[in-house]
Amino acid sequence: MEMPVPDSAVLAKKSRLVERLSKVLPADAVIHEEREIKAYECDALTAYKCPPLCAVLPASTEEVSDVLKICHEMDVPVVPRGSGTSLAGGALPTADCVILGVARMNDVIETNYDDRYIRVQTGRTNLSVTGAVEEHDFFYAPDPSSQLACAIAGNIAMNSGGAHCLKYGVTTNNLLGVKMVLMDGTVVDIGGAHLDAPAYDLLGLICGSEGQMGVVTEATLRILRKPEGARPVLMGFDDNEVAGACVADIIKAGVLPVAIEFMDRLCIETTDKFANAGYPDCEALLIVEVEGSDAEIDEQLGVILQIARKHNPVELRESTSPEESAAIWLGRKSAFGAIGQINDYMCLDGTIPVSSLPMVLKRIGELSKQYGLEVGNVFHAGDGNMHPLILFDANKEGDLELCEQMGADILKLCVEAGGCLTGEHGVGIEKRDLMTAQFTPEDLDIQMKVKDVFDPKWLLNPAKVFPLASSKSRRAA
Amino acid sequence: MIEPATEAQLGEAIRDAKANLKIRGGGTRPIGAQAAGEVLSTANLSGISLYEPGALTIVAQAGTPLADVEAALAEQNQRLPFEPMDHRALLGTEGTSTIGGVVAANISGPRRIQAGACRDSLIGVRFVDGHGTVLKNGGRVMKNVTGYDLVKLMAGSYGTLGVISEVAFKVLPASGCVATLKIAGQSVEQAVASMSAALGSPFEVSGAAYITGATPLTLLRIEGFEASVSYRAKQLGMLLADHGDMDVETEPEVSKALWKDVRDVGPLTEGAGNIWRMSVKPSDALAVVAALPDAEVMLDWGGGLIWAKTPQTTDVRTALTGIDGHATLVKGSGFPTFHPEPAPVAALAAGLREKFDPKGILNAGLMA
Numbered sequence: 144m145e146m147p148v149p150d151s152a153v154l155a156k157k158s159r160l161v162e163r164l165s166k167v168l169p170a171d172a173v174i175h176e177e178r179e180i181k182a183y184e185c186d187a188l189t190a191y192k193c194p195p196l197c198a199v200l201p202a203s204t205e206e207v208s209d210v211l212k213i214c215h216e217m218d219v220p221v222v223p224r225g226s227g228t229s230l231a232g233g234a235l236p237t238a239d240c241v242i243l244g245v246a247r248m249n250d251v252i253e254t255n256y257d258d259r260y261i262r263v264q265t266g267r268t269n270l271s272v273t274g275a276v277e278e279h280d281f282f283y284a285p286d287p288s289s290q291l292a293c294a295i296a297g298n299i300a301m302n303s304g305g306a307h308c309l310k311y312g313v314t315t316n317n318l319l320g321v322k323m324v325l326m327d328g329t330v331v332d333i334g335g336a337h338l339d340a341p342a343y344d345l346l347g348l349i350c351g352s353e354g355q356m357g358v359v360t361e362a363t364l365r366i367l368r369k370p371e372g373a374r375p376v377l378m379g380f381d382d383n384e385v386a387g388a389c390v391a392d393i394i395k396a397g398v399l400p401v402a403i404e405f406m407d408r409l410c411i412e413t414t415d416k417f418a419n420a421g422y423p424d425c426e427a428l429l430i431v432e433v434e435g436s437d438a439e440i441d442e443q444l445g446v447i448l449q450i451a452r453k454h455n456p457v458e459l460r461e462s463t464s465p466e467e468s469a470a471i472w473l474g475r476k477s478a479f480g481a482i483g484q485i486n487d488y489m490c491l492d493g494t495i496p497v498s499s500l501p502m503v504l505k506r507i508g509e510l511s512k513q514y515g516l517e518v519g520n521v522f523h524a525g526d527g528n529m530h531p532l533i534l535f536d537a538n539k540e541g542d543l544e545l546c547e548q549m550g551a552d553i554l555k556l557c558v559e560a561g562g563c564l565t566g567e568h569g570v571g572i573e574k575r576d577l578m579t580a581q582f583t584p585e586d587l588d589i590q591m592k593v594k595d596v597f598d599p600k601w602l603l604n605p606a607k608v609f610p611l612a613s614s615k616s617r618r619a620a
Numbered sequence: 621m622i623e624p625a626t627e628a629q630l631g632e633a634i635r636d637a638k639a640n641l642k643i644r645g646g647g648t649r650p651i652g653a654q655a656a657g658e659v660l661s662t663a664n665l666s667g668i669s670l671y672e673p674g675a676l677t678i679v680a681q682a683g684t685p686l687a688d689v690e691a692a693l694a695e696q697n698q699r700l701p702f703e704p705m706d707h708r709a710l711l712g713t714e715g716t717s718t719i720g721g722v723v724a725a726n727i728s729g730p731r732r733i734q735a736g737a738c739r740d741s742l743i744g745v746r747f748v749d750g751h752g753t754v755l756k757n758g759g760r761v762m763k764n765v766t767g768y769d770l771v772k773l774m775a776g777s778y779g780t781l782g783v784i785s786e787v788a789f790k791v792l793p794a795s796g797c798v799a800t801l802k803i804a805g806q807s808v809e810q811a812v813a814s815m816s817a818a819l820g821s822p823f824e825v826s827g828a829a830y831i832t833g834a835t836p837l838t839l840l841r842i843e844g845f846e847a848s849v850s851y852r853a854k855q856l857g858m859l860l861a862d863h864g865d866m867d868v869e870t871e872p873e874v875s876k877a878l879w880k881d882v883r884d885v886g887p888l889t890e891g892a893g894n895i896w897r898m899s900v901k902p903s904d905a906l907a908v909v910a911a912l913p914d915a916e917v918m919l920d921w922g923g924g925l926i927w928a929k930t931p932q933t934t935d936v937r938t939a940l941t942g943i944d945g946h947a948t949l950v951k952g953s954g955f956p957t958f959h960p961e962p963a964p965v966a967a968l969a970a971g972l973r974e975k976f977d978p979k980g981i982l983n984a985g986l987m988a
Contacts, residue, residue: 257816258901258924280822302765313763315772316740331964336901338924339726339737340776341946341959342987343969347739347772351765368822391674397697397793436855439848494761497675527675528763566763574766581766585753589976590768596971608767 144191144232144572147606147618149239153219157196160217160241164199167209172247174198183224183242187289188232188573190543195222195236202247204322204330204360211358212328214241220602221326223354225297226268228289230490231571233301233353237606243358245296251275252361260319260336262363265296269303272364281366284311287567288479299359302351304567309525310401310434311367313567315350320363323349323356326598336363348593353569354604356597370434373401375471376444378451379425379458383407386427387500389454390524393431394497398446403525404430404475407504410482410519410532411474417481420474423458429524430475478521479532486534488519489546493557494528494566503560507531507553514549516542528566529557555580570608578610587613621659627746627754627785633660634783635752640984643779645683645721648714649707651778651950652957655984662720665785668692670760677760679744679788682720689719699794702738703729703879709889711951720784726776729883730827730841733819733921735792739775744788747774747781750977755782762790773972779983781976795826795843799853800869800878803838803860806830809906811838812923814863816902819922821859823852829882830919838864841879887918888929894952896936898926900945911939958987 161175174180175197185192196219201207214221224234224244236242248264249271255261256279263272269290272283286305287293293303299321304313311317320334334346349356380386390403406414406428415422422428433443444461451459462468474481482488495503504520511518522529531553535546554564554574558581564574578587591609594601594617601617622641624630634641640657647661665683672678673696680689686704693699704727706717721727723745728737735741744758757770774784803814808830815828818840827841842852853868860866869875881887888895893916900908902923909917915928915936928936932954936947946959961969970988973980 255901255903256820257903259816259820260901281820302769304763304765308763312736312740313765315769316736325964329964331962331968333965335944337899337945338732338921339728339739339899341899341948341961342776343781343972344726344739344772344776345965345968347769347775350772351769368820371822394676394793395674395696397796399793435848436851438851439845442845442847494763496672496677496761498672523763526762528761561759562761563759563764563766565766566761567765569765570767578767582756586755586757587767589749589753589755590757590770592975593768593770593773593972596968596975 145611146193146237146572147611149237153239154196156217156219160219161197163213164197164210167213168199168201168206172200172202183236186227186229186232186234188230188235188571191232191235191572193236193238195240195242196238198242198244200244200247204324207243207324207358207360208328208330210243211324211326214602215327215600218600218602220605222604223296223300223358225266225294225300226292228293229297229301229569229571231565231569231573233297233569233571233607235572245294245360248360255336256281258336259366260363261366262361263295265299265359265362266294269293269295269298276366280369282369283364283366284317285314295362296359299350299362300352300354301567301569304528306402306404306523309403310399315347317365318346318350318362319365321346321349321359322361323359325357326600326603334363353571353608355594355608356603371436372440373432373434374440374444374462375430375432375468376447376462377458377460377471378429378431378456379423380427380454381425381457383427383504384501385454386429389429389451391497392450393447394525396446396450398433398443400431400433400447400525402430402432403523405520405522405524406475406478407520409517410478410521413485413519414474414478414481417484418473418477420470422474425457430471475521482519482532482534487537488532488534489550491529491531491533491550491553492565492568493554493562494526495557495560495562497524497527499560500524500527503556506556510549510552514545516546516549527562551577572607575608576610584613591617621661623661623664625664627665627748630665630783630785631748631752631754634748634750637981640981643783643983645718645724646685646716648717649711649721649725649727650713651725652986654986657984660783662718662783662785669786673698676762676791677788678791679760679786680719681786682718682784684719686717686719686722693791694794697794698791700789701731701735701741701792703731703883704738705729705883710885710895719787723775723784723787724777724779730829730879730920733828734824734826739772741789741791742771742775742787743790745771745774745784746786747784749782750979750982758788760788778986780973780987781982783982797846797849798841798843798872798875799849800875801840801853801856802867802869803864804835806836806838806864808909810864811836811919812902812905814838814860815840815922817860818856821856823856827879827882828922830923831882831887832917833887839878839882841875882920885918885927888916888927891929893929894932894934894954895950896928896930896947897950898928898936898940898945898947900924900926900940900943904943904945908939908943912936
């Protein structure tokens with residue numbers, strides 16, 4: 144991936160910049176020694192690395208505002224960073240940028256169970272939001288795989304999803320309000336504990352804007368009462384297409400599972416070896432989970448199992464205990480780790496209409512043969528969010544590039560099928576140059592005009608989301 | 621009146637416009653003081669372009685009657701999750717509500733509290749900006765973070781940022797069964813407490829409203845499969861056993877009529893006065909209602925949505941002083957239609973209008 148050439152005028156200002164930042168932040172919050180800034184040279188897209196000019200770790204909204212004012216005045220780009228778990232390079236630095244990390248802002252500001260919300264600083268991790276309310280039997284619904292580590296700031300920037308969004312929606316459907324600092328240091332409050340916007344839905348616009356409109360320092364999040372129980376069922380099929388048809392039939396029957404997860408043979412076999420999950424020997428596996436009281440779960444699973452039987456499953460396994468439920472989920476939850484054990488891989492995130500599933504899986508199989516790279520498929524089938532895992536060898540010259548080319552072909556295929564490039568990971572740098580496959584130049588221009596309004600100098604995370612050629616004139620201005 | 625029949629014609633009409641256009645869907649939800657101008661209607665951009673029940677997805681042109689969309693979904697036992705309100709009785713309007721109008725005004729109903737607002741179900745839009753350029757954002761899949769989310773921005777922008785030509789929704793299965801718990805004679809304070817307890821329970825309440833009158837009535841709705849509905853109604857009854865006299869309405873048609881009346885703000889349709897719609901956090905409802913002694917009120921969304929009919933001189937926004945939320949003047953006059961925003965936020969909104977509609981010809985002044 145190409146990154147813009149660092150601005151030598153900015154590089155030359157480093158000592159002056161560090162001096163000014165050190166006046167508004169404690170000494171340990173300004174990181175500028177070459178050895179130390181390496182910690183911020185990449186996010187979870189580790190194939191790309193670049194140490195920033197410096198990194199700052201403000202501890203309050205006021206400090207964030209002070210930092211942004213200085214960078215705004217000095218025309219220094221800023222790359223906001225949550226926990227650095229982006230798979231898309233959303234927090235990848237450029238050599239001429241300041242990394243603004245929110246990790247020190249992780250307090251719970253307020254919990255309100257009557258009105259069902261929590262207000263947190265955005266450096267707090269996703270899982271610890273639920274951790275703060277679970278003694279009252281509440282939870283925060285979006286559950287990205289990285290939830291142990293990922294920060295709410297990054298969840299908002301990328302509009303993160305998870306396995307349970309079929310029922311509960313993604314971040315934008317669970318975000319009620321933000322406190323955000325604009326690039327010039329202005330602090331704005333958008334939304335709050337009430338519902339819906341007074342006029343334009345700026346909250347909806349900010350969520351998923353990949354840190355390009357402002358730095359979100361506080362978030363008001365909707366919390367929900369935990370269901371009485373949840374139970375998964377595992378189904379094995381000897382054909383991908385049949386598994387896809389089964390998903391569509393379940394949805395058409397009026398049942399709304401909280402999750403429908405799909406794994407293909409490569410993933411089943413790999414994770415089974417790694418995690419000893421005891422999965423059946425088959426081409427496609429579905430895990431379908433429903434929630435409610437025992438009687439409600441029985442009723443819903445009754446409908447689901449009846450549908451599944453019509454599709455001649457090679458295996459139907461209903462959980463009868465928490466241990467069995469855990470065993471059913473074990474392989475799925477360790478899928479990425481298992482594949483990482485045997486190989487380097489690239490995880491894609493395209494979304495397709497559920498009806499195109501058989502066609503897309505077939506074409507991915509063909510691309511796999513064409514490129515000579517194996518692909519495993521594991522994804523959220525209920526909402527069509529695919530995660531093809533392309534296996535490659537990072538030590539083999541040219542393999543990463545080949546893998547990226549194949550990834551691009553798969554994502555273009557998702558767009559052709561009526562879907563999109565990314566369902567929950569974000570564009571970052573990874574899908575930036577593919578945006579023209581999904582959008583016309585005019586579609587991209589209107590989005591860039593929105594950034595013009597929030598960040599007229601294009602200093603916030605400027606080299607992301609939009610193809611560099613499209614954003615060039617704005618970044619140079 | 622300009623009535624384009626294709627998206628391309630819509631683009632031409634806006635490109636050629638020299639003066640303000642009044643953007644109209646079905647004309648059933650007029651709002652605010654409209655600047656002078658020729659009416660641009662989307663009514664002829666009509667038809668369902670795609671419906672895939674197995675993917676929970678429907679796509680329709682903006683002028684498609686809401687009733688057509690709802691009928692197509694009902695045939696497959698599905699529905700728009702957000703239960704859009706019908707404004708005709710409340711506003712005294714006639715006409716045919718369009719799906720594009722529902723989106724432009726981000727119209728939701730009682731189920732918003734559980735299933736989200738119109739903007740939450742909306743997954744894609746096509747629209748024409750003030751230059752006359754045809755644009756798209758989002759798509760037809762329910763998980764999509766590719767680029768900025770202009771879908772949310774277009775929902776509730778009342779035609780001032782662009783004229784919507786096509787919309788796509790994630791839909792949900794319609795529930796087979798419905799029951800309503802009714803508690804009679806509660807005060808606002810008691811009702812909000814009951815509704816909060818119900819919404820904070822695991823029993824998936826899909827409506828929580830309070831109707832004032834001679835005998836106030838608190839309503840709690842439960843939907844789903846039959847056995848599940850009766851189980852949850854029973855559990856909820858036990859949870860709220862000491863909250864007052866309770867009655868469970870199990871006849872589906874009666875429940876549906878009750879909730880249609882809540883959705884359409886039936887209790888406030890008679891008589892004159894300004895109609896206000898306020899969004900606050902539920903626990904603030906009591907203070908707001910107490911500060912409006914001249915108002916007739918109705919609560920929805922567990923107390924988070926307050927409908928009020930007031931004398932024309934009442935500024936309900938003073939009742940919101942120090943309270944997190946906003947008030948919209950839905951019908952009447954004497955006050956700004958939309959809640960004034962703090963200067964930096966208003967500047968962002970004005971900046972967006974300037975970019976999307978630089979000629980200032982799309983419902984000019986409506987949201988300024």
